[in-house]
Amino acid sequence: MFQFLSLLFCELLILFHTTVASRMQQGSLKVSEKPMVSQRSSSFSGSGVIQISLKTRDNVEYYGCVGMGTPPQIFNVLFDTGSANTWLPSSNCLTINSACQLHSRYNANMSSSHRRIGRNFTSVYGNGNVSGYLSQDTLLLDGVELSGLIFGETLLHYQPTFVNTKFDGIVGLGFGQLAWKDSIPFFQLLCQQNHIKKCLFSVYLRRTTGDNYGGNIKFGTIDADKYKGVLHYVSLLDTGYWQFKMSGVFVGSKQIEDNVNAILDTGTSLILVPHRVFDKLHEAIGAKVENNSYVLSCERTQLPNVDLRIGGKIYSISSINYIVELETLNTKMCTSAFIPVSLEFWVLGNIFLTLFYSVYDAENKRIGLAEVVGESN
Numbered sequence: 001m002f003q004f005l006s007l008l009f010c011e012l013l014i015l016f017h018t019t020v021a022s023r024m025q026q027g028s029l030k031v032s033e034k035p036m037v038s039q040r041s042s043s044f045s046g047s048g049v050i051q052i053s054l055k056t057r058d059n060v061e062y063y064g065c066v067g068m069g070t071p072p073q074i075f076n077v078l079f080d081t082g083s084a085n086t087w088l089p090s091s092n093c094l095t096i097n098s099a100c101q102l103h104s105r106y107n108a109n110m111s112s113s114h115r116r117i118g119r120n121f122t123s124v125y126g127n128g129n130v131s132g133y134l135s136q137d138t139l140l141l142d143g144v145e146l147s148g149l150i151f152g153e154t155l156l157h158y159q160p161t162f163v164n165t166k167f168d169g170i171v172g173l174g175f176g177q178l179a180w181k182d183s184i185p186f187f188q189l190l191c192q193q194n195h196i197k198k199c200l201f202s203v204y205l206r207r208t209t210g211d212n213y214g215g216n217i218k219f220g221t222i223d224a225d226k227y228k229g230v231l232h233y234v235s236l237l238d239t240g241y242w243q244f245k246m247s248g249v250f251v252g253s254k255q256i257e258d259n260v261n262a263i264l265d266t267g268t269s270l271i272l273v274p275h276r277v278f279d280k281l282h283e284a285i286g287a288k289v290e291n292n293s294y295v296l297s298c299e300r301t302q303l304p305n306v307d308l309r310i311g312g313k314i315y316s317i318s319s320i321n322y323i324v325e326l327e328t329l330n331t332k333m334c335t336s337a338f339i340p341v342s343l344e345f346w347v348l349g350n351i352f353l354t355l356f357y358s359v360y361d362a363e364n365k366r367i368g369l370a371e372v373v374g375e376s377n
């Protein structure tokens, strides 16, 4: 039973990210590098705003369109706030690796702006990995040309994780500490080359069903139409993630976490919680144990909210949003969107980000949140 649930969840999780420890094993942690934002002039190449429309597959993944190379080759990519590196499938990828073969592939020979780097890489995610070699080329997004981006050309994808994805590759939106040695990650490069008027981006994710318009990501601007009230900001911790402190987590009146860190992660579908709090959380929301798994009533109105306290504000996740229905072989059962992981911080994925509009402000080293504006589907 537990395995059965885990299997379904692999599909729902998409990506959750490698821990700092495993990055250190790869020797790619660059501790000395401070996150971004240095000298910037006030002239931009265009409007200073880059807007990418996102599509979603059942709220599991959100992806947008970019071009790589000259002339541009087109890819769907996941814009991932939980990692910093960019990769695309390579035209040289192994013929036996269908997860790679089934996606659009970058052909370096067809690009006049391609440059070789001559290094291999492996990116390890919590539920899969990709490997290949590094290249450098121009990324085209919303008419803006970002030159000299170092990215991975993948030869091998871990099949169970990557075979069914709508996205071909990933554009990491994290900072240099998480990036390959001697490479400037996408967002840092975007700011350095003065393509955007402010070194920030904002994410609007819609909850919807099927394959549908999923929202947008805007670089250089904040979309005041997409949230209610005012944005509340909280300081970033200097970790490479979009990470900050939560001062408490409550289920109804019961406090289940004191001070704990969290990251905002557009590359994770659900909400990941440290192992030590998993049981406490499920006991507090009233989950029952059946065959080694936590099971919830599918009646969505009866369970308490899970309240996250961030910068003095409460961000509530109601049971309507955290109950996950699993439908198989004529049976319907429900469980929660909270998944235990071996991390010391919470990972707030798309379940959270469809409820709260989010701003990632590197200039002021802070993230901003506000209740998202609802819309009828």
Ligand SMILES: *[C@@H]1O[C@H](CO)[C@@H](O)[C@H](O)[C@H]1NC(C)=O
Residues within 6 Å of the ligand: 091, 092, 107, 108, 109
């Ligand atoms: C690209 O060109 C190199 C050298 O000419 C060749 O070895 C390689 O097979 C080509 N790759 C593709 C995908 O065409």
Ligand SMILES: *[C@@H]1O[C@H](CO)[C@@H](O)[C@H](O)[C@H]1NC(C)=O
Residues within 6 Å of the ligand: 118, 119, 120, 133, 155
């Ligand atoms: C990169 O990996 C390939 C096999 O995929 C190997 O033949 C090559 O020697 C590796 N290059 C480096 C620089 O490690």
Ligand SMILES: *[C@@H]1O[C@H](CO)[C@@H](O)[C@H](O)[C@H]1NC(C)=O
Residues within 6 Å of the ligand: 122, 124, 128, 129, 131, 158
């Ligand atoms: C990638 O994942 C597969 C399957 O879990 C594993 O066998 C392999 O060792 C991993 N590769 C790396 C470099 O972590």
Ligand SMILES: *[C@@H]1O[C@H](CO)[C@@H](O)[C@H](O)[C@H]1NC(C)=O
Residues within 6 Å of the ligand: 001, 290, 291, 295, 333
């Ligand atoms: C738990 O296992 C028992 C026996 O294996 C089975 O009859 C029951 O349907 C299972 N419960 C659920 C919720 O799958």
